Amino acid sequence: MSFSWAKPYEPKSALARWMDDRMPLPRLVYGAIGGGYPVPRNLNYFWNFGVLAGIFLTIQIVTGIVLAMHFMASADGGAFNTVNQLIMRDVNAGWLLRYAHMNGASFFFIVTYIHIFRGLYYGSYKAPRELVWMLGLVIYLLMMATAFMGYVLPWGQMSYWGAQVITGFFSAFPLVGEPIRVWLLGGYAPDQATVTRFFSLHYLLPFVIFGVVILHIWALHIPGSSNPTGVDVKNERDTLPFHPFYTAKDGWFAGAFLTLFVIVTYFAPDYLGHPDNYIPANPLSTPAHIVPEWYFWPFYAILKSFTVNFVLPAKLWGVLAMFSSILLLFLLPWLDTSPVRSGNYRPIFKRFFWLLVIDVALLGWAGGFAPTPMRVAVGQAATIYYFLHFLVILPIVGRIETPLPLPDSISSSVLHGEDAESAPAAIASKRPPRAKTVTAAN
Amino acid sequence: MIRVFGFLVGITFAGVLLISLISGVATYFADPPAALASTVFHEEPKALHLTSDGPFGKFDNRQLQRGFQVFSEVCTACHSLKLVAFRDLKQIGYNEPEVKKIASDWKIQVPSINDQTGEPATRPAIMSDTFPAPFANEVAARAANNNALPPDLSLITKAREGGAAYVYSLITGYQTQPAALLKQFPDAKTPDGLYYNPYFANLNIAMPPPLTSNGQVSYADGTNPTVDQMAKDIAAFLVWTAEPDLARRHADGIAVTIFLLFATVLGYMAYTQLWAEAKRKVAPVGPLDSANKARRSRAARAARITTSG
Numbered sequence: 001m002s003f004s005w006a007k008p009y010e011p012k013s014a015l016a017r018w019m020d021d022r023m024p025l026p027r028l029v030y031g032a033i034g035g036g037y038p039v040p041r042n043l044n045y046f047w048n049f050g051v052l053a054g055i056f057l058t059i060q061i062v063t064g065i066v067l068a069m070h071f072m073a074s075a076d077g078g079a080f081n082t083v084n085q086l087i088m089r090d091v092n093a094g095w096l097l098r099y100a101h102m103n104g105a106s107f108f109f110i111v112t113y114i115h116i117f118r119g120l121y122y123g124s125y126k127a128p129r130e131l132v133w134m135l136g137l138v139i140y141l142l143m144m145a146t147a148f149m150g151y152v153l154p155w156g157q158m159s160y161w162g163a164q165v166i167t168g169f170f171s172a173f174p175l176v177g178e179p180i181r182v183w184l185l186g187g188y189a190p191d192q193a194t195v196t197r198f199f200s201l202h203y204l205l206p207f208v209i210f211g212v213v214i215l216h217i218w219a220l221h222i223p224g225s226s227n228p229t230g231v232d233v234k235n236e237r238d239t240l241p242f243h244p245f246y247t248a249k250d251g252w253f254a255g256a257f258l259t260l261f262v263i264v265t266y267f268a269p270d271y272l273g274h275p276d277n278y279i280p281a282n283p284l285s286t287p288a289h290i291v292p293e294w295y296f297w298p299f300y301a302i303l304k305s306f307t308v309n310f311v312l313p314a315k316l317w318g319v320l321a322m323f324s325s326i327l328l329l330f331l332l333p334w335l336d337t338s339p340v341r342s343g344n345y346r347p348i349f350k351r352f353f354w355l356l357v358i359d360v361a362l363l364g365w366a367g368g369f370a371p372t373p374m375r376v377a378v379g380q381a382a383t384i385y386y387f388l389h390f391l392v393i394l395p396i397v398g399r400i401e402t403p404l405p406l407p408d409s410i411s412s413s414v415l416h417g418e419d420a421e422s423a424p425a426a427i428a429s430k431r432p433p434r435a436k437t438v439t440a441a442n
Numbered sequence: 443m444i445r446v447f448g449f450l451v452g453i454t455f456a457g458v459l460l461i462s463l464i465s466g467v468a469t470y471f472a473d474p475p476a477a478l479a480s481t482v483f484h485e486e487p488k489a490l491h492l493t494s495d496g497p498f499g500k501f502d503n504r505q506l507q508r509g510f511q512v513f514s515e516v517c518t519a520c521h522s523l524k525l526v527a528f529r530d531l532k533q534i535g536y537n538e539p540e541v542k543k544i545a546s547d548w549k550i551q552v553p554s555i556n557d558q559t560g561e562p563a564t565r566p567a568i569m570s571d572t573f574p575a576p577f578a579n580e581v582a583a584r585a586a587n588n589n590a591l592p593p594d595l596s597l598i599t600k601a602r603e604g605g606a607a608y609v610y611s612l613i614t615g616y617q618t619q620p621a622a623l624l625k626q627f628p629d630a631k632t633p634d635g636l637y638y639n640p641y642f643a644n645l646n647i648a649m650p651p652p653l654t655s656n657g658q659v660s661y662a663d664g665t666n667p668t669v670d671q672m673a674k675d676i677a678a679f680l681v682w683t684a685e686p687d688l689a690r691r692h693a694d695g696i697a698v699t700i701f702l703l704f705a706t707v708l709g710y711m712a713y714t715q716l717w718a719e720a721k722r723k724v725a726p727v728g729p730l731d732s733a734n735k736a737r738r739s740r741a742a743r744a745a746r747i748t749t750s751g
Contacts (some may be wrong), residue, residue: 095687252706255702267692306462308461334444373466380462391451392449395448
């Protein structure tokens, strides 16, 4: 581990010693998420969302494995019926598994988006955590692929037409585009080959995500977690062992967040979905408005914002911009020129950050509903800001901004006047006089 | 280098978008989009309150049975209910002999084969069969319905924006086309063979009004069968067909939520207790810090003195 004061693992029983000499898995776990991982003591609740993302990944894998036992990847009504008849009606608690899996995907994205925006605000992507950030983006891309393919599996109208539209992105590229699309789908339109391969990949990718999560955590543990001040950990006073302090904090917060999850799952399970996906896929009937799941709305808005063939076809512009909108995040550690990590100490950056949050919300609104002239225009303006924010504003702000003075250390920022001299009266009165304690005992 | 490249990409995208934005705005003002009858005269579903609404909602079996009666006497002429089995009717209060009788008496028989010859044949339904469809296939369904396809009703309240309220509004929403509509949109006259219904997406629906007069169904439980009542009952029944486990889901959800809230409160108390110390103990400098307390009590033990801490 990175800090010299990290508590080394001490096997407590003969069995643990025997194990430790042969295959020190408990030592690994202790150093990763146990008492052997020192964590900055000043983390706020935004730092709980990484663990929450891990919890939702687990929920998705567990519910998904059981659902897969009952699912048949068949395009001629089989996939739709195994979901909506067999699983929802006949499998014991099948409705619960399916609703938990559907809403679990949405909640996985909710916590991931909060996790990402936390990283954006507190500069978690800056040196020495660039690889943590980039591995996180790889996880996010894998999540998007997994979620998209999972949404195709029930083979409803939105499944079918979503697959049609999203694989259609590739046909925007000249020459190679159409062959790639046909290769991905296994045919000229989504059909049996598409469902079977999407099912196979939808089962595979979560385990790939799990693997990259391990790399993400490994890379994180080299420099250690960042913190709301963005100031480096200096000594033992700045940290607390992960267990029991952060396991307790993550524990109760996970309970609170899971309560929200079960409320949606049990009382509004279809709220985040689209009614059209309860209509069986019909290649001959196009839905009035094809929209992806809510977590893709901002990207869908970027795609649709290009309406003019300027040198390149509008569709190609849209596809290039949509891919760029995610890929540019990989360059973020080098685009942001400020050496100060935390947005708390960056007055100009802070304003632009909140503008970005509003901007992405507007993009979602523009992408999620039927395109009216108003919505298209707002989507275009919001897309302009999105690119300017990352590619133009961030590099400039880092140069012109005067950051606020940083605290000397994490512990000095969270002392709460707890040094003996400045202790608040309420606590001071409970303390026996300092020098006399031991002498009194004598 | 990365920043220069990024800057150029950003400016390019922004420039192309600006052209798109300006041309969109220019088009909007030069050639404003014409209003459509289907947006101006379309109506949102009427309010409908069912016992299954809300987090504590349960089904009213008497209403579901009435709805089933409407379904079996009216809707089933054209609509299938493919995902629901006869045995599911036990959940809405029919007993087993009743369900067996409903299945075997069902006017549509189940496709089958002749045991001896293997020729296509039909047989009476049994409990484990799903409701047989009125038409053998889509071609037959369209041929009998002016080229429109009556949708399967199993999931209809989930498959339409507005759910049960939409079904109720649609069934009770037939009317003559308003004169104001024809005045504003002379070309939008409802074509022959279609019916004007402002709750339907494009205003003209191929389904003839299914419930036309009070008393069309005579309810076994003596409820007055007005068109409004029948429409409510069929909507309630179709909520049940879309999700027979709904009441179970609500009941389980309340138990799970209470359990999790309780666990969360316990977890929170554990957290505050654990952190109360950690938040104060930035460094072991004060006499109350556990490291110093431990040192003190060790010293006291060594001196064989009992202290209260």
